[in-house]
Amino acid sequence: MVMQKFRAAAASNRSTLCIGLDPDLARLPEHLTRDAAGIVQFNQAIIEATSDLVCAYKPNIAFYEALGSAGWQALKQTIASIPGHLPIILDAKRGDIGSTAKAYASAAFDELGVDAITLSPYMGYDSLQPFLERADKTCFILCRTSNPGGDDVQNLALANGEPLFLKIAELVAERWNGNQNCGLVVGATYPSEIATIHQRYPELPLLVPGVGSQGGDIGAVLAAAGEQAIINLSRSVLYASSTSSFAEAARDVAQRFLAPKQALNHP
Numbered sequence: 001m002v003m004q005k006f007r008a009a010a011a012s013n014r015s016t017l018c019i020g021l022d023p024d025l026a027r028l029p030e031h032l033t034r035d036a037a038g039i040v041q042f043n044q045a046i047i048e049a050t051s052d053l054v055c056a057y058k059p060n061i062a063f064y065e066a067l068g069s070a071g072w073q074a075l076k077q078t079i080a081s082i083p084g085h086l087p088i089i090l091d092a093k094r095g096d097i098g099s100t101a102k103a104y105a106s107a108a109f110d111e112l113g114v115d116a117i118t119l120s121p122y123m124g125y126d127s128l129q130p131f132l133e134r135a136d137k138t139c140f141i142l143c144r145t146s147n148p149g150g151d152d153v154q155n156l157a158l159a160n161g162e163p164l165f166l167k168i169a170e171l172v173a174e175r176w177n178g179n180q181n182c183g184l185v186v187g188a189t190y191p192s193e194i195a196t197i198h199q200r201y202p203e204l205p206l207l208v209p210g211v212g213s214q215g216g217d218i219g220a221v222l223a224a225a226g227e228q229a230i231i232n233l234s235r236s237v238l239y240a241s242s243t244s245s246f247a248e249a250a251r252d253v254a255q256r257f258l259a260p261k262q263a264l265n266h267p
């Protein structure tokens, strides 16, 4: 079961930090080439500098797809550079009719070989089934996303007065998690919603983006969900410096993230 891989990495590094590998050509350090080769060098330096501080890495597929086939190769090289004991979450937000979902699942789990993926629930069970059936992989399903526009849909009130995102959490916890391989994506920008979700479904791991660049607060997330929160930082770590010491700067940010957390665990 792949959640064991997350737990083992979190325990050995004493960390629930996930670093998002979202390489933006325009923000690469000045000395690197602004192409797929530059991205691989950049990612490898970030991974080398931080692999003892994280419980996972999360490449967002958009940044690689934007470069066409060279980007796909850069993604594969990045994945190959991540130490095998650290889980890789592909942030792809997939979800489509069953036959297409099957191809998406094969691309992620067989071709790329990642451990986990993000999924959109809005086409329902059959659109997720090819992912959920893979008991050795973890599926993080969008529930309450970090962006302000998430309100437009996720906060719509159902007949019982509750917001739609709570129904998504219920579906995941009570119907889609037969293989015990589901988690939820919940934005750090909504800590009280995280607390509600965590209180109702304490067994579900939570992937929490939105800290740092989007304004979410680590302390509030930890108070809301504690050890169940895998907290993602992307831009605030990756672009801590644009100089040749960018990897050291990234490490510093990651260490600063860990400091209050370790204090929490080991008072």
Ligand SMILES: O=c1ccn([C@@H]2O[C@H](COP(=O)(O)O)[C@@H](O)[C@H]2O)c(=O)[nH]1
Pocket (backbone or CB within 6 Å): 020, 022, 060, 091, 144, 145, 146, 147, 185, 186, 187, 209, 210, 211, 212, 213, 214, 232, 233, 234, 235, 236
């Ligand atoms: O609700 C969501 C779901 C996914 N994301 C993704 O996480 C990272 C966040 O990057 P930062 O630079 O730390 O803001 C990025 O890949 C998003 O696409 C999210 O932000 N919110």
